[in-house]
Amino acid sequence: MPSLPSIHRQVQLLTTPDGLPRPEDFTIVEVPVPPRSSGEVLVRNRAFLVSAALLRTLIGAAAAGLPGPRPGDPLPGAAIGEVVAAPDSSGLRPGELVGHDLGWREYAVVPVDQCRRLGDSLPDPLAHLSQGWTAYAALTRTAAVRAGDTVLITGAAGAVGSLASQIARRLGAARVIGTTGSPAKARVLTTELGYDAVVVRGAEPIATQLADAAPDGIDVALDTVGGEQLQAAVQAARPHARIVLIGALSAQLAAEGAGTTAPLELDLAPIVLKRTSMRGFNAADHPDALAEWTQRFGDWLQAGSIRFPHTRIHGIDRAARAFQEVVEGRHVGAVLVAL
Known part of the structure; x- marks a missing residue:
């Protein structure tokens, strides 16, 4: 030493x-x-x-x-x-x-x-x-991904999103959709990180792209961004969908001068009618998930089944x-x- x-x-x-x-x-x-x-x-x-x-x-x-x-x-x-x-x-x-x-x-x-x-x-x-612990705890504890679910992950190329897709797959998700900011990232997400489809911001309205990528709607959303992407997730939610709010990057990136928030309008009617759950999330609230994640992550890495x-x-x-x-x-x- x-x-x-x-x-x-x-x-x-x-x-x-x-x-x-x-x-x-x-x-x-x-x-x-x-x-x-x-x-x-x-x-x-x-x-x-x-x-x-x-x-x-x-x-x-x-x-x-x-x-x-x-x-x-x-x-x-x-x-x-x-x-x-x-x-x-x-x-x-x-x-x-x-x-x-x-x-x-x-x-x-x-x-x-x-x-x-x-x-x-x-x-x-x-x-x-x-940051796989965050993704794992959100998908297993709060969203409770089930076999056959269609899962949306916003900010898919980030530290959480790049692992969340792979974790969702191993939990039984049938289809995983992400959002990102460039076609180049979208190619990486679909060819290397297990995404079936990726919505690219700025190409056309996110809600329109999401409707094409998930015509039957989504069961789970892991949202790290907020803004238009959260609005689209609410619109695409199937009955009893679970939306987990991990971050609000769109609000933080909108900060100008003394501004620190970006207001968001959500139509409450479909949330109520479809009984959509929406919950803020912090992995620190689930310390029991850390040892479980570390064990499974290690096994998956050793087997070469996760990156x-x-x-x-x-x-x-x-x-x-x-x-x-x-x-x-x-x-x-x-x-x-x-x-």
Whole structure:
């Protein structure tokens, strides 16, 4: 184990974003490696996830009346790293890999109860940074996908959507439809990631394309976007359809100046008449799903029956630019910064 440095680098919020965050809203600073107190684990981070969900933290938190990062705060995010030091009672040993939520920095001090021992259940440790847990918990716990279902996944090329299609297939879905922003991504989704059809934003109205792709309607929708795509999902819903709301990317991308929300009109009549359920979702509400997902994900990866689409970007100095690329939708799957 290399000697412990006295300082390390972390990405901090430099200014409160005025609209969509830009790389210049962040800064990399050198700060002392934090001391470890009783009940805490010092972790040397190996990689962290750059997720569009950070938009919700930076933009949506204020709109929802929730606390978010302030200038000078390091950014939060899922990370994996090696234990440097831990309490004897924790059972953690130096060099052991753990997962936690204090990414965007080279070293982190994490409460013992917020460290997850990773073990060797996945063939690639970085796969622990996939957002498959979110997709899996949503599809098994809230949407309860059944054999024969037609499933719609918005934002299909993102970190959640690129795995959600493959998971839905393994849960018995008969047809999986996605939405995305470009024909090039649509080709990847249909040829490599298990989608039967993909609706491309901007080509023609989403509702029209969805009606062609699912003429008999949809049973489940996993929505990460909101806006016109959620409206189309409601319109296409079959009786007793289940719509799970994971994100509101359309609202966050619409942020201009001080604006943080994008109003959405929904016709309540079909929702009531077709008894459509619509529920907000956070995977953290389903901790029981994590171990189950990790086991199944590992088995599927070992068997070669599922892929983990992702882009690895090397160096903390490239993290802010990587975040902008995620917001702009330049990648398929998860984006990981390796340290």
